Amino acid sequence: MEPLIIQSTTNTPSVRLSKQTNKFLISGVSLPENVLDFYRPVIDWIIKYFNDPNPESVFEFKFNYLNTASSKIINNILQILDEQYNNGMKVKVAWYYDLEDAETKELGNDLSEMLDIPMEFLVKE
Numbered sequence: 001m002e003p004l005i006i007q008s009t010t011n012t013p014s015v016r017l018s019k020q021t022n023k024f025l026i027s028g029v030s031l032p033e034n035v036l037d038f039y040r041p042v043i044d045w046i047i048k049y050f051n052d053p054n055p056e057s058v059f060e061f062k063f064n065y066l067n068t069a070s071s072k073i074i075n076n077i078l079q080i081l082d083e084q085y086n087n088g089m090k091v092k093v094a095w096y097y098d099l100e101d102a103e104t105k106e107l108g109n110d111l112s113e114m115l116d117i118p119m120e121f122l123v124k125e
Contacts, residue, residue: 027062030070056090085117
């Protein structure tokens, strides 16, 4: 399975999804002009990945900022991960936030309340 690599821009996050290296990271600023167009390949890749996943997968989210439309799509991605977790897959989520950014931490907490999947909250270094 080919990795999905998307370079960040001023309005879109960096995406690094690789089965081979077992790295799954979305990071940066997320306020794309068309959130569905940007995240569709990410969602498609994740769905395809779970046809033959690694024994354990940790998906990392390191947002500096995300708008409301992006947070809804991230919730959709977390729902996919949660479904896989509930189907017996070893899947975890690491949610990073800046110590001064209570809003991003709170968003992660709010999203985690709707999920069964383990979410770890970590301060960015």
